[in-house]
Amino acid sequence: MTKIMGICGYSGSGKTTLLKKLILQLKARNVRFAVIKHSHHDMDIDIPGKDSYELRKSGAEQIIVASSHRWALITETPNNPPNLTDLVKQFSDVDLVLVEGFKDAAITKIVCHRQANNKALFYDSHTIAIASDVHLVDEIKWFDIDDVELISNFIQCYLHNNASIP
Template sequence: MTDGVPATLALPEWPALLGIAAWSGTGKTTLLEQLLPALQQRGLRVAVIKHAHHDFDVDQPGKDSHRLRQAGAAPMLVASRARIAMMLETPDREEADLAQLIEMVRPQAPDLILVEGFKAWPLPKLELYRSELGQSARAAVDPWVKAVAAKGDWQPPAGVECLNLDDLDALTAWVAAWPARWPSERGPRVEEGETR
């Protein structure tokens, strides 16, 4: 395990997982806002697991749930007719445990779990890339990148599909097809001459 990221991750047979990896400022959230309703229109039930790099709190100080969580409730679950929220303190962890988060989402029976922000984790990924940001594409060094949605002049490494970051219809079609591809795509990209 390096920096809280395991070398391997037991990927479930179902549901399909797809990481959305990109440098900050590339437009991950904006793209997801557009993709999610388009995928829903195609009949897919999609869950999202998002990593936050800082201390965050979705609860409000002074509210009963915040007070009870501060008093030691672990987890603190708040439910209404409209939504459910669960807060769980994890002070002893260096990093969020993606495997545990996947297991928390699986009972909801999504067709696909999009994982945003866990870019160093060993899971299949769609990388978003903008050459104008001046960063290098992770696809060159990350064998888990299956496709790159790029804007600007860039050529993918062998075995990596290239998509147009500005073509929402093509991106939607590629992501919508991912659950069917999942059984054969659960491992890292293999270079010619290598064996898996």
């Protein structure tokens, strides 16, 4: 069964920076994973003027763009925004799906926080750790946001047996 772990926090909290470093660490450890990135903006990965864009804009609800190096499935969801469960089902042959964003989702998560953001620390009952530049709470596991190796160890322990490191 694929496990899901969110890397959550407010904008500017270091989510993407941490995730990029975690990807390198987990890849080096042969962890099979995928990433879902949430966007609050209306995003488009297709380019106006390209055939795939024109076909989609003509009314195709789904289109796959494929080359010898990669492929992408584009699905229009104007009246039915995708939910995280459906997105996770799109992946195969992975042990872990890392999710950047979706902070309100009921998934296991590591919350990123930076004191310079001047925002209150966000966490909920699904938070298993906080990665921050300052230790703010004692009841949840805390990591220095720059200690990527220790955070990777924690994720790998969670992945293999739901146990946390001391």
